[in-house]
Amino acid sequence: MPPQEDLVTSIDVKEAVQRAKEFAAKIFEPEKITRLGLEAVERSDDRKYWLVTLGFSRQWSYPAARQRSPLDDVLPRPEPEPQREYKVFRVDASSGAVTSIVRAED
Secondary structure: OOOHHHOOOOOOHHHHHHHHHHHHHHHOHHHOOEEEEEEEEEEOOOOOEEEEEEEEEOHHHOOOOOOOOHHHHOOOOOOOOOOOEEEEEEEEOOOOOEEEEEEOOO
């Protein structure tokens, strides 16, 4: 049996997502992001990283308040949704450290 320090451990998908969310909350704290949520997760081709895609909104992503119309009582309009941004967080599968953040491609 190999010595304990030679064993490579790997974090599971739930832990990778949790690490990415915690990192996002800290790094974007000054921007007061909201609606942080998981969009997708996959393992890198070399299996060394978890690629966790998170979506969120920033303060400036919310549409400006619109003028009220007399027709709103008869035909209420839905409130416009804020825009969401999507980022891919690269989480090291061995250590759980977030090593990069990139804009998610469409």
